[in-house]
Amino acid sequence: MDNQNIITLDNVRKTFRDFWLRPTVAAVDGLTISVRKGEVFGLLGPNGSGKSTTIKMILGLLSPSAGEVKLFGLSPRSIEARRRLGYLPELSYLHPFLTASETLRYYAGLCGLSRKEAASRTKELLEMVGLSDVASRSVGGFSKGMARRVALAASLIGRPELLILDEPTSGLDPISTKEVKTLVKALAAGGMTVLMTSHLLADAQDVCDRVTIVNHGKAVAEGEVSRLETSLEEFFLAKVGDVKDFRLAPFLGVSEKIR
Amino acid sequence: MLSEPLSLLLLISALAIEVLAPVLHLHQFGEAVRTARDASFSALFICSTAFAVFATIRVFRREMESGTFEMAVAHAVSRGGFFLAKAAGAFIALSIFALTVFSTALVMHKGAAIGGEIAAATGRLVRVYGPCVAFGMGAIVLPPVAAAACNRFFRCRFVLTAFLFSALYSLCGGITASVISWGVTARLFPAMLLVLCPIVAVLFSAAAFSMRFKANGAATAAALTLALILPAMDNYYRVEALSRGGALECAEVLLSILFALPAFAAFLLIGVHFSMGRE
Numbered sequence: 170m171d172n173q174n175i176i177t178l179d180n181v182r183k184t185f186r187d188f189w190l191r192p193t194v195a196a197v198d199g200l201t202i203s204v205r206k207g208e209v210f211g212l213l214g215p216n217g218s219g220k221s222t223t224i225k226m227i228l229g230l231l232s233p234s235a236g237e238v239k240l241f242g243l244s245p246r247s248i249e250a251r252r253r254l255g256y257l258p259e260l261s262y263l264h265p266f267l268t269a270s271e272t273l274r275y276y277a278g279l280c281g282l283s284r285k286e287a288a289s290r291t292k293e294l295l296e297m298v299g300l301s302d303v304a305s306r307s308v309g310g311f312s313k314g315m316a317r318r319v320a321l322a323a324s325l326i327g328r329p330e331l332l333i334l335d336e337p338t339s340g341l342d343p344i345s346t347k348e349v350k351t352l353v354k355a356l357a358a359g360g361m362t363v364l365m366t367s368h369l370l371a372d373a374q375d376v377c378d379r380v381t382i383v384n385h386g387k388a389v390a391e392g393e394v395s396r397l398e399t400s401l402e403e404f405f406l407a408k409v410g411d412v413k414d415f416r417l418a419p420f421l422g423v424s425e426k427i428r
Numbered sequence: 429m430l431s432e433p434l435s436l437l438l439l440i441s442a443l444a445i446e447v448l449a450p451v452l453h454l455h456q457f458g459e460a461v462r463t464a465r466d467a468s469f470s471a472l473f474i475c476s477t478a479f480a481v482f483a484t485i486r487v488f489r490r491e492m493e494s495g496t497f498e499m500a501v502a503h504a505v506s507r508g509g510f511f512l513a514k515a516a517g518a519f520i521a522l523s524i525f526a527l528t529v530f531s532t533a534l535v536m537h538k539g540a541a542i543g544g545e546i547a548a549a550t551g552r553l554v555r556v557y558g559p560c561v562a563f564g565m566g567a568i569v570l571p572p573v574a575a576a577a578c579n580r581f582f583r584c585r586f587v588l589t590a591f592l593f594s595a596l597y598s599l600c601g602g603i604t605a606s607v608i609s610w611g612v613t614a615r616l617f618p619a620m621l622l623v624l625c626p627i628v629a630v631l632f633s634a635a636a637f638s639m640r641f642k643a644n645g646a647a648t649a650a651a652l653t654l655a656l657i658l659p660a661m662d663n664y665y666r667v668e669a670l671s672r673g674g675a676l677e678c679a680e681v682l683l684s685i686l687f688a689l690p691a692f693a694a695f696l697l698i699g700v701h702f703s704m705g706r707e
Binding site for chain 2: 228229230248249251252254256258260262263264266276279280281305323327
């Protein structure tokens with residue numbers, strides 16, 4: 170691992186192809202980023218900018234069309250590398266018929282925890298996310314926010330060194346959002362490396378040490394949040410400038426106001 | 429397209445006819461009842477296969493479409509390992525299901541045959557229909573009722589407990605059959621193997637193709653597999669002959685297993701390959 174880089178993406182490209190192998194979308198186009206040990210790194214960008222595709226390549230769920238992705242200095246498909254990470258997807262993918270407690274024990278099993286360790290870790294994490302009272306209820310009946318908390322607990326069950334959070338505050342109320350931000354800060358203070366994506370720039374500004382802004386699959390800016398002279402939102406809009414591409418604006422008669 | 433609930437409904441109907449056949453037989457309906465019984469036995473086999481295929485496709489596609497597959501393989505789990513574990517789980521669950529259905533049907537058939545055999549040998553009428561009918565009805569009614577009670581009083585999961593009770597009942601069926609005659613048990617399990625061989629091959633093809641294609645595509649591929657392995661389906665006739673008191677050669681069972689093994693291995697490899705390449 171060079172200079173304690175936990176994640177390294179070197180000129181990575183990802184082009185999706187159709188059934189006849191004709192290129193359809195270039196989701197990621199020459200992205201180079203590195204995430205250092207112990208930092209909270211934000212991957213920001215508008216919808217369709219390639220953030221989720223980038224995360225899926227880091228997780229080994231997608232293979233890059235060109236370039237190289239390294240996770241702990243290994244291939245993302247390596248079991249050894251994935252043993253050390255936790256992942257919270259954009260949507261909380263959970264088995265609806267399992268209870269909150271069973272869900273965590275299932276993921277504990279996938280992380281290779283012993284039965285005893287899984288039970289204690291499950292109890293500990295359910296308390297942490299405030300779901301101890303509903304531990305024996307099926308997650309299919311949970312609200313979006315509660316399901317999000319279960320998914321967050323599941324991502325932490327294996328005591329990961331790297332936590333990948335795809336829109337972690339999506340679907341949460343303001344109090345839960347604040348709790349998640351506090352949790353991310355606490356985890357980072359404990360030495361965990363965090364990579365997160367978010368549309369909510371204020372959230373990213375609160376927790377991230379460093380950010381990369383991507384647009385149309387390319388990195389348009391990268392830097393430390395503490396060195397920003399403006400708010401992250403103003404910086405983001407200056408770099409991405411997506412308001413100019415706001416296609417609905419002319420139809421609503423508000424294009425001049427936006428510009 | 430034939431869907432999973434419909435195949436389950438047909439399966440239950442066929443089982444009900446099987447169960448009622450000896451009762452109807454008592455009322456001297458003759459050939460018509462025998463035809464209905466044979467037709468329902470065929471339906472049991474076909475619907476079990478269809479149900480196994482649709483249930484497997486549903487299990488795999490739900491993992492793919494709900495994103496839980498992604499969540500699982502983002503952990504320290506190999507995709508091939510995940511596919512193998514899931515396919516093995518589907519196989520075990522459906523084997524228990526098939527064992528329950530077929531042991532019930534065979535005990536019913538054999539119960540009727542044994543009654544005739546004893547009557548012919550001893551000259552006295554032995555009423556074996558009653559226990560056999562009770563066993564068959566019990567197979568349909570008792571496991572769900574017991575599971576519902578467990579769900580009500582102990583909060584046990586209904587589907588899981590119903591399944592376990594069915595398996596337990598199936599075991600009891602084997603014991604009941606042994607009480608009637610050891611010959612039934614001795615014939616029951618080789619017969620199970622004969623039936624399971626083609627089901628397993630089709631089931632694993634459905635699992636493998638579900639990793640690449642959507643539900644309709646996977647079902648079509650499984651149907652093609654069924655057409656390709658159709659020669660093995662004469663197993664059904666062997667089982668039917670067995671239920672009528674015919675002999676079963678060990679070589680036939682062995683041949684069936686040997687026929688199914690390459691298909692089984694090939695589909696496992698295809699499934700692992702599809703799961704590794706899935707993006």
